[in-house]
Amino acid sequence: MKRFALIGGIYSNWRALETALSDIARRQVDATFCLGDLGAFGPYPDRVFPVLQQAGVLCLQGNYDHSLACGLADCQCGYTDPRDNHFADLSYDYTFRHTSPAHKAWLGTLPMSRRLDVNGTRLLLCHGSPRKINEFLWESTSPDGFLAYLLDEAGVDVLCVTHTGIKWHRDLGGGRHVVNVGALGRPENDGTPRVWYALLTIGATSGVEFIPIEYDHEALAADMHAERLPAEFIETILSGWWTTCLEVLPQKERARGRF
Amino acid sequence: MTSAAAVALGHLDNLWIQVSGTQCNIECRHCFNNSGPRATTFGHMTLEAVNGAIAAASARGVRDIYFTGGEPFLNVELLEMIACALAVAPTTVLTNGMLISDRIADRLAGLANDARYSLEVRVSLDGYTEEMNDAIRGRGVFRVALAGAVRLARRNLLPLITIVRTWDDADELATLAGFARVLKEAGCDRPRIKVLPPLPLGRELTRIAGLQRDECVTTAMLDGFDRDLLMCSNSRLVTDRGVWVCPLLVEQPDARLGTTLDDAASSYELRHQACVTCWRYGTICGNVSGHIEGPDLAGAPEAR
Numbered sequence A: 001m002k003r004f005a006l007i008g009g010i011y012s013n014w015r016a017l018e019t020a021l022s023d024i025a026r027r028q029v030d031a032t033f034c035l036g037d038l039g040a041f042g043p044y045p046d047r048v049f050p051v052l053q054q055a056g057v058l059c060l061q062g063n064y065d066h067s068l069a070c071g072l073a074d075c076q077c078g079y080t081d082p083r084d085n086h087f088a089d090l091s092y093d094y095t096f097r098h099t100s101p102a103h104k105a106w107l108g109t110l111p112m113s114r115r116l117d118v119n120g121t122r123l124l125l126c127h128g129s130p131r132k133i134n135e136f137l138w139e140s141t142s143p144d145g146f147l148a149y150l151l152d153e154a155g156v157d158v159l160c161v162t163h164t165g166i167k168w169h170r171d172l173g174g175g176r177h178v179v180n181v182g183a184l185g186r187p188e189n190d191g192t193p194r195v196w197y198a199l200l201t202i203g204a205t206s207g208v209e210f211i212p213i214e215y216d217h218e219a220l221a222a223d224m225h226a227e228r229l230p231a232e233f234i235e236t237i238l239s240g241w242w243t244t245c246l247e248v249l250p251q252k253e254r255a256r257g258r259f
Numbered sequence B: 001m002t003s004a005a006a007v008a009l010g011h012l013d014n015l016w017i018q019v020s021g022t023q024c025n026i027e028c029r030h031c032f033n034n035s036g037p038r039a040t041t042f043g044h045m046t047l048e049a050v051n052g053a054i055a056a057a058s059a060r061g062v063r064d065i066y067f068t069g070g071e072p073f074l075n076v077e078l079l080e081m082i083a084c085a086l087a088v089a090p091t092t093v094l095t096n097g098m099l100i101s102d103r104i105a106d107r108l109a110g111l112a113n114d115a116r117y118s119l120e121v122r123v124s125l126d127g128y129t130e131e132m133n134d135a136i137r138g139r140g141v142f143r144v145a146l147a148g149a150v151r152l153a154r155r156n157l158l159p160l161i162t163i164v165r166t167w168d169d170a171d172e173l174a175t176l177a178g179f180a181r182v183l184k185e186a187g188c189d190r191p192r193i194k195v196l197p198p199l200p201l202g203r204e205l206t207r208i209a210g211l212q213r214d215e216c217v218t219t220a221m222l223d224g225f226d227r228d229l230l231m232c233s234n235s236r237l238v239t240d241r242g243v244w245v246c247p248l249l250v251e252q253p254d255a256r257l258g259t260t261l262d263d264a265a266s267s268y269e270l271r272h273q274a275c276v277t278c279w280r281y282g283t284i285c286g287n288v289s290g291h292i293e294g295p296d297l298a299g300a301p302e303a304r
């Protein structure tokens, strides 16, 4: 049996990352994987790199990381709404300016997916979907038949992704699972400031446990204020409700939120 | 003359179902498939036929199901069809909103709440004032359609307001702000908006008289282009008269690929100007405007 900690969507939230990694350290996992999007949204983007590297976290590239590494003009989230684009641009420009050239280059060296084999159970870890780094796999728009198709195409039993910022797990039966590990960088639009990661157990019976992380979100809000990041972002960190980039949310996930 | 590129169906992500044929209770000036009260190019589909298409698509691992027309709510079995679709995949209804009574809105909200997958109701508006909207969609349409959208919003089934861009680029921000303000004032306090480009098809060709050019998507245009952005690579449209390559080309006889989904997987040559619109804007018919261009994971560095 093996146990893995899976984190994703760090979004420069170095405080939540540190808290989560010390939680993970107490749980005796076999490895910790980060599924990408190290930057965005939060303050001081350079701070998450040494934290991840010192803890030996094995990282994948997310769409944000890909954009930063390649010097692209935007984060590739595909917003069309002018308000969403305004905030996405603010966030991307800030992160781009404050990520060192060495860290950008390092992001470019990260793989975009990772395969594991645990006693015959085949796993695929990636950022968005096995098809696209920026395909959103939301719980309410990922039907069982489609997920089974993704598993078949990839030739795996277990698929782990992030990118949407909201966790979920689907047990498709026969040892087949799809897990969205959620995000450490931003609360999941549920009205609380906590953030989440996933503990994945692979063995005779495989399963997932989602771990909530309470961290010093008020200190993070102060960091963001000091860096003059938008009040809308700070509000999300404090309240747990998403205030921007809402356009990509499907009906169910959108209706659950406040905005 | 350059030759048109051909695109094959990869995975069937999107199943489109033309449940009410081209029958519609209104007659919009830009309608791309000439729908209207007397349009009989396509007829209503039966519940049995729709369920059959849903089952076939489900077996192929479909990701999204869309109901379109005409006006889907003219099909009296639509609610049963939605229930059947929602059991297997997230489902979207494209409607003019005018037939969404309190009773229908209650039923839709009930279906949405009971389902594991999202139900999206896309309500078309083409202006945020009666004058602007009704010039395109017909007299009296604005008030009735907006009332339908508000009924959904009040039940927390937040409609996706779908707007065809008929204004100049310079007016973009003011127009979108106008929509948001009017929707909020009417009771859609969390407006969701999707803007579509006008399509050089159907009555729109008359509306934009003279602007039609002889264009197609050439093989050179697909060089280095992400084909996943084209509907024909991931979608098919089922009607009462067979299966078409995509919802936009339903009036083009060459775009009919077969009688069932199984025999409609063949590749298609992008010889219409609407194909150029799709190429330019990318998966315009889906709910999320960008099924976004991004690095493909096939061939990307992988770790073991």
Ligand SMILES: [Fe+2]
Pocket: A037, A062, A063, A064, A127, A134, A162, A163, A164
């Ligand atoms: Fe992402």
